Amino acid sequence: MISRNFLAYGDTLFTPSESFIVRGYRGFDALTPVYAGHDVRGPGPAGADVLALGALHGVTGEAGFKQFGILSARLKDEIARRKPVLIHASFGKSGTYALPIARQLGLPLVVTYYGGDATKHSNTRDSLLRVYNRRRAALWREAALILPCSDFLWRELAAKGCPEDKMIVHHNTADAEQFQPGEKQKIILFAGRWTHKKGIDTLIAALARLGPALDGWRVRLLGDGELKAPLIAELAAAGIVAELPGWIPADEMPRHFAEAMIVCVPSKRAPSGDAEGMPLVCIEAMLSGCALAATRHAGIPECVRDGETGYLVEENDTDALADRLSRMISDKDATREMGRKGRALALSDFNLARQSRKLQDHLLGVARAAGTLAKNDR
Structure with missing residues (x-):
């Protein structure tokens, strides 16, 4: 089976407490993540393609990219040559940073919400000062799919105006091979x-x-x-x-x-x-x-x-x-x-293999609907 690339966007990558992000791709066989972000906080998976964006910005730098969605020619080229079929952003804030990439490269965008990104007052109020707040409505309008990790987050997002027909609950999971019962003590x-x-x-x-x-x-x-x-x-x-x-x-x-x-x-x-x-x-x-x-x-x-x-x-x-x-x-x-x-x-x-395959199916469905899988073959 031929595997297609997709951009796995997270403004911070490989944070130890967020290992669930990488783990979620473990069962993929038709899609391969290209990790993209600014702050690489730990080692990535062996052999992974990691795109550190900091060195790829033009004269406006990281601020120009984040605040105004300015993509340098070099950044566009580095992403385009990997022929991604979509972008999957982890956390709402990363979704808003990835939105200009999706727009300018014609890629569908999927965003997963995990908790505070959907519930904190700082993220739910209106504000022109924070990128997430001022792009939130556009993100929800333009994203192809939004994946809250619980029914609770689905309700929280819906109450704030996120389109219900764009959301599918996708639960987190852990590795059953890693977490097993031992000799129980009091x-x-x-x-x-x-x-x-x-x-x-x-x-x-x-x-x-x-x-x-x-x-x-x-x-x-x-x-x-x-x-x-x-x-x-x-x-x-x-x-x-x-x-x-x-x-x-x-x-x-x-x-x-x-x-x-x-x-x-x-x-x-x-x-x-x-x-x-x-x-x-x-x-x-x-x-x-x-x-x-x-x-x-x-x-x-x-x-x-x-x-x-x-x-x-x-x-x-x-x-x-x-x-x-x-x-x-x-x-x-x-x-x-x-x-x-x-x-x-x-x-x-909450089987890891099953949930990982479900996530891949969600992403493949988005890419097929957008026609980017066919474009990737050219």
Whole structure:
């Protein structure tokens, strides 16, 4: 099978916390990504074609490209010689940067939204000062397809005026070969940034209510962030001894999920409006056979089944979260069964190979409708 190139646009490329972008292309056999962006933050896939745009701009530089959509002749030539059949942009802001490329090279544009790019007040208000805000309406009007990663984001975008007939929900997923159950221990795990959106403050308040019920259990809180210092003080005041290893490299995360019995995902909408799309930590935990103690936030209810693969409580409901954790701690057999059911659900509904093929099908459909696949043959 002949594979066609497409431009995989992200203003920042290969950020460690955004490995899901590259992973989403893993099952492609008819399309090959040419990665394009300005800020390359890590190594790309072996053998990948990476187009660092910074050196390709003319006299107006990066600012001319981003602010005014000016494409130098050299930039056009570098893209054109790769004969891309479409552009797939990850995150709304990258979509608006890619829009002038799509216009000037006659390529269809697909944009995936992941969370804050659709929910933050800074992204949803009208503003002439930010490129995304002033091009947002044009992006939604001219893009061939928009892929929110959850039903929740679909609703958020529709409420702001994104055309409903242009949107298809495409869920994120994780690698089942990488995330697998291990020898389960009595560990309650949190993995994420210590920020308002991640709800780490709600979790710590709930743990403080459990008191002696935590005896025999280990509390492991991964990550760093702006709330860490004051919340560590709350842990100490409540007499909770927690493991605090800080930021963990991505390749070490499967081990933590493998041995944890309970994973907490108490996410909530931040004061900035920032919300999750569908937290990958939920899928990674489910694939690892962990039971979830989570909130009814964003796309979480789309992957966690209350009472079956874990428990769901309302955002900020400390008492309810403490109650569900108490149930899970006191009935380890039921908690293990939740973990087993969660893995089965993740393997069925959030299968990496299947989701990657779906994404390729979406992109191929757009290219066929635009006629760019035929042009690529010339």
